[in-house]
Amino acid sequence: MQRVAMVSMHTSPLDQPGTGDAGGLNVYVLELSRRLADAGIEVDLFTRRTSPSAPSSVDYADGITIRHLEAGPVRPVAKEALAELVPAFAAALAQTDDRAYDLIHSHYWLSGRASLMASRRWDAPLVHSMHTTARMKNLTLAVGDRAEPRSRVLGEEFIAANADLLIANTDAEASHLISAYGADSDRVTVVHPGVNLSTFRPDVTARAALGLNADAIVLAFVGRLQPLKAPDVLLRAVAVMLARNPSLRPRLVVPIIGGPSGAGPDVSLPGLVRELGIGDVVRLLPPLAHAELARWYAASTLVAVPSYSETFGLVALEAQAAGTPVVAAAVGGLRTAVREGISGLLVDGHSAEAWASALTRGIAQRERLAVGTRPHAAAFSWEATAARMIGAYECVTSASLIDEEMTA
The missing domain is CATH 3.40.50.2000 (Glycogen Phosphorylase B;)
Incomplete structure (x- = not known):
């Protein structure tokens, strides 16, 4: 060859x-x-x-x-x-x-x-x-x-x-x-x-570098802003979480990292953020180079991958390589990219209520799930x-x- x-x-x-x-x-x-x-x-x-x-x-x-x-x-x-x-x-x-x-x-x-x-x-x-x-x-x-x-x-x-x-x-x-x-x-x-295990890795300095509080609850989305990737599912789930537990609000940070898609209709996120009343916790960020993206992965409490369809889901693997558990839709290749109960959680369906519950469980189990993230990702070099x-x-x-x- x-x-x-x-x-x-x-x-x-x-x-x-x-x-x-x-x-x-x-x-x-x-x-x-x-x-x-x-x-x-x-x-x-x-x-x-x-x-x-x-x-x-x-x-x-x-x-x-x-x-x-x-x-x-x-x-x-x-x-x-x-x-x-x-x-x-x-x-x-x-x-x-x-x-x-x-x-x-x-x-x-x-x-x-x-x-x-x-x-x-x-x-x-x-x-x-x-x-x-x-x-x-x-x-x-x-x-x-x-x-x-x-x-x-x-x-x-x-x-x-x-x-x-x-x-x-x-x-x-x-x-x-x-x-x-x-x-x-x-x-x-x-x-x-x-996954690039050298670029995406745990980084204890990531939060300080990004100006995030040490006790922040960071729920991140990374990907194109299109219906298929479903960033709106995360935002609706966040609104439900805040309605259920308003005390989360001072600590909650929800970075949405990505840009509009060139294929199909885009998701109008600013309007949805205003409608849901969560503008104080959401940060809409553009697509980032790998070095900066790796910081956000490492700084996050959880990374959400609520896609309706994924043949694999590289975002999920990158997040786990950075030591961060993933909450993902139980579809397609995400069932392989995320090890249920070991490196993250899989969610059936896309209802805001189900996702709010799964994210809440993920926050509570974060330390235990984080132990399994890097070893799982390491099998996919x-x-x-x-x-x-x-x-x-x-x-x-x-x-x-x-x-x-x-x-x-």
Whole structure:
């Protein structure tokens, strides 16, 4: 294994997670690429050019090059409209044949559809990570969210039928790909995402650095501000908690860290904060660089992840790596990312009352749960992820060589 083409059409690995379409996928692609490069594998990261100032290629780090392809207008385009640009991106990718690749690893369905042409032209196997699927999202829609279109479902079905290997984040996602998309079980493998254990770690100085009182009760949310991620669930739960126990108010701090999403309707949080009368405890913060974000994780009493759907939930893992228990929705990969009763609590449903009760329990059990956070997160290092991924890559390239020999 010498060279991999990593494809992320709809969002650049350089974009700031927590705003627009950037999120856990961006973190995943960059962190995986770094560990592959550490293992001696060259990685070319392909994404769509969205700015006239973006060069055709950027030497991001030793062994990693980011390559911007022209496909459609040279500006940001809403993710919902990007499907129309898949043919142009696919053609640009397929024509980039100045380097030989052992395989292509595409991320999200738009990249998968675009990468199939290059896979055939380059005679390189296609490994694909869905990250999310339309069918799963449509089963768990938040109030006010829009259903994914039939075209995406069909696109994902086509990828499931034609990719050489599908990478699932968890056993539950693997089962979903097989049952809902008809994927061949022999072409689905599970590789858990990881967490940067050096960046996200306990920090006893974090509260002082952020100007937080030592006895503050800090309930944090990190992520894009969209119905799917459900920051409103946390805010409504906080209002219930304060109604039940007004004495919490002087100590309560609720940082909401993230920006508006480029996909689907946004959540209007300032208006909701005013409506609920909790403006004195809520802090609306923009997306933060990892070093600053790590401080907030370490300074928090609990981190809430109330998403309606998550294939894994990197925020939950980052928080636990920083020594902070997580209260998360009992959906998708969060059941794997959070160890119930050991490193956090899982909540059935999204009612404000249920979440208020769970958060109250989490506060009371915080010290006990914190003991299990770092050990749980340590099982999900990016180094372990890369090692398992390289094993998967070698299996699919070996199988391709055998197929070639049999048809020769």
